[in-house]
Amino acid sequence: MTTDEIKKIIQNGENSYIEFKEEEIKAKELAEEIVAFSNSEGGMILIGVDDEGNIKGVKDDKIEETVMNICRNNCIPHIIPLYENIEVEGKRIAVITVPKGLNKPYYTADHKYYIRVGTTKRIASKEELLRLFEAGGSLHFDISPVEGTSIKDLNIDIIRDYFMKYNTFDLLEEPEESVERILVNADILKEVDGRKLCTVGGLLVFGKNPEKHLPQNGVSFAHFKGNEITDELIDKKIITGRIQDIAEQLMVVIKNNMLIPSVINGLKREDKEEYPMIVMREAIVNSLVHRNYSISGSKIRVLMYDDRIEFRSPGRLPNTVTIEKMKIGVSYARNPFLVKYMENMRYIDQLGRGIPMILKKMKEAGAKEPLLMEQGEEFVLTIYKA
Secondary structure, eight states: OOOOHHHHHHOOOOOOEEEOOTTTTHHHHHHHHHHHHHHOOOEEEEEEEEETTOOOOOOTTHHHHHHHHHHHHTEOOOOOOOEEEETTTTEEEEEEEEEEOOOOOOOOOOOOOOETTTTEEEOOHHHHHHHHHHHSSSOOOGSSOOTTOOOGGGGGGHHHHHHHHHHHSSSGGGGHHHHHHHHHHHHEEEETTTEEEEEEEHHHBBBBSSSHHHHOOOOEEEEEEEETTTTTEEEEEOOOHHHHHHHHHHHHHHHSSSSSOOOEEEEEEEESSSOOOOHHHHHOOOOHHHTTTSEEEEEEEEEEEESEEEEEEEEEEOOOOOHHHHHTTTTOOSSSHHHHHHHHSSOOOSSSSSHHHHHHHHTTTTOOOEEEETTTTTEEEEEEEE
């Protein structure tokens, strides 16, 4: 980090990734700031700069030791930041670069979980804390119980068909208490204080009406005449239900909205798809299986434009997963229940071949390479027209 870079950061002021603090900051407050950055996307703390961006400087020669002790003793799990001393206008500024945490959630010595929101920190809400645990891999939301549900919210006929096909026994020949025990063992139900509640995954795959209890379930589809979201709307659909049914319905909707131009090959006329349907199927199922269902109120969005189609899934990538790893087939399972059941039903495999296959097929079709990115709280897969 150079002096000019620090000057520019100070001139631009505080934001989601930059925090100014004066030398007199208490250990407790600094720990809160560090934890908040680690639980979010990381960031930088400049000690020796006031809230207005005035450079005050740091005089304590042991401030680096103090900062490292705070990271070790006041932040749990321990956080290891990058520490630098940068001189600006003849004054020393302590620059603490906090990485995005890989062992979320982090908390302070008084057991408080902080997150960064804009230019401030705050204690994480219950929903945000749930997402932090999920991001850290210590909780899988798809096997969490859903309050207010019971076995009556499940379609037993579909469950029976599933067990007949993949477990080769008839569920309805079992005594009632055995049926509930089997469903608990299969993570379709979960026992909580003597009650048998449906799990998130149980509702999504086998529920009668999943969106009744999980309004975030489903897909919002929109087709625009042009390449901007402000262009004329050609078609709009909200698709809900069990995720395997959503996948099938969305395939039909996308196909009906695609142009199928003809090309002449010798004496024959052949239809050419704008998007290979095998690619669309993979993108659809990938979105449904890997989205973050703990984000309430947000459905998957599929936006179709003249030159591309975007699959926007709620939730950033889990810890340790990167876009580069996805491109080479490193698989991950945010929702292992959904992955297992959708794999058994032959919608996916667990080999991580989905994204590499999409990239390969679109290259073969002569299209621009699909774009994978995180945008806000969404993971976006953009597939360009062949």
